[in-house]
Amino acid sequence: MAVEGKGDDSPQQPGLTRQALVRAALRVLEREGVGGLSMRRLASELGVKAPSLYWHVRNKEELLDLLTDELMADAQAPPREGDWREQLREYCVRYRRHLLGKRDAAKVVAGRLVPGPHLLRLMEDQLGRLREAGFADADAAMINYLLGAFVQGFVLQELGPLSASEAMGADRREVATAAGEQLRRLPPETFPHLVALAGDLTGPSMEARFSFALERVLDGLSTLLEQSSGVREEGTSHE
Amino acid sequence: MAVEGKGDDSPQQPGLTRQALVRAALRVLEREGVGGLSMRRLASELGVKAPSLYWHVRNKEELLDLLTDELMADAQAPPREGDWREQLREYCVRYRRHLLGKRDAAKVVAGRLVPGPHLLRLMEDQLGRLREAGFADADAAMINYLLGAFVQGFVLQELGPLSASEAMGADRREVATAAGEQLRRLPPETFPHLVALAGDLTGPSMEARFSFALERVLDGLSTLLEQSSGVREEGTSHE
DNA sequence: AGACTGCCTCTAACAGTGTTAGTTGGCAAG
DNA sequence: CTTGCCAACTAACACTGTTAGAGGCAGTCT
Structure with a gap:
């Protein structure tokens, strides 16, 4: 929104622009993660103290809105x-x-x-x-x-x-395989399927899970398209 | 993990159990939302000061793990x-x-x-x-x-x-319709589809979006089942 | 020139956050 | 009585988002 019509023809650089603010936020996000993206850190990235940001931006939420678009x-x-x-x-x-x-x-x-x-x-x-x-x-x-x-x-x-406590991320894969071990250890009489499928449940990578799910969704869209075009051919007598 | 083998045979109620802790966390979550679920508030819900919680629980993340199961x-x-x-x-x-x-x-x-x-x-x-x-x-x-x-x-x-800044939640629907207005106002020569489908994009309720998506996914599973059972019938010569 | 206005940044502070160190009270066992 | 453990405490650290109010610095008007 906003009616900022100016076409960058104001030659002076007022030090802090919304643009510069958002770009700096992007750098901080990349470096420190979402948990490390605080107003104070963002300010110091710009060589400025935190409260100054609130002149350019209503609050952090608005900054994140802008950042979302920048992303x-x-x-x-x-x-x-x-x-x-x-x-x-x-x-x-x-x-x-x-x-x-x-x-x-x-x-x-x-x-x-x-x-x-x-x-x-x-x-x-x-x-x-x-x-x-x-x-x-x-x-x-x-x-x-x-x-x-x-x-x-x-x-x-x-x-x-x-x-995000950060710090982890590397052991995330380990945790998954450890969970696999734990699955196999379950009482088979009450959890027969979990025990039997332990490998199938914990084995696949996120990549594999995503592309499996994606193919299912695309299949679903496929049948939707067939149905609706089928109806159209039946509905309109000629053509 | 931990090796706490006890089978609830300790008859005294030591005031604070992990169970009681998690249940209280659930109450606080219901009342204040995830942003209001802090260690101090949870402690005061139990008539206790915050650091006491760290005897029963390693950190907040572990508490949230337990809470996840309780949910x-x-x-x-x-x-x-x-x-x-x-x-x-x-x-x-x-x-x-x-x-x-x-x-x-x-x-x-x-x-x-x-x-x-x-x-x-x-x-x-x-x-x-x-x-x-x-x-x-x-x-x-x-x-x-x-x-x-x-x-x-x-x-x-x-x-x-x-x-979650909370506070909103009521205007979330208003924001959506306002976004619809904004969509219609876009320049039709560069955003013809967005302008044409503005109503379709912002109209449907979350309920409707969910059930549409769900049917697509189920369709996708359907074709997967047909394919694999088809292959099996073809693959095994008899039966 | 002086006064004034708007823009932009500052310092100080508030209320709150997760978490650690070190300390105390009470209760059971030796 | 003393020992030792359990489970709570106080005090503190290093943060967080955000506001109030002060101050400087540009340009403009009288």
């Missing part, structure tokens, strides 16, 4: 090659990689429903492809939300508890 | 009626309702991969039904993870930003 700045849509399914798959794979690439990005982005300009650009593109693929308007809108929520939710699980 | 205590599996699809749907619908019922439950639960006993009970049950439905072992394990991540991720989006 989407260099996310790019996949090339337009292959059928709709391949394009959507690539969309999700790239989005996940993007979120995992920037540190704790998912924890910042999650739950903010007002999309910034960069996200709007991506939504516009994806909606276009969905409509071209033949999805009904209402379905395209739903699918657009579904895919975003799906990938973000998945990456959130991957990142671990929201209250 | 799953009264989650119940759906009745075994209808086909596997109906049962899985009911599983997800109930799980979402359960998470939305307890305040901020999803924010506490999200990302903790070590399942407590209550969650183990649910997993065991669900895995059983998946295998009965005909899913391969590896697939059943994947689906079990997929459904959990899917519902939790979805509810997380619903709850709003992880840094």
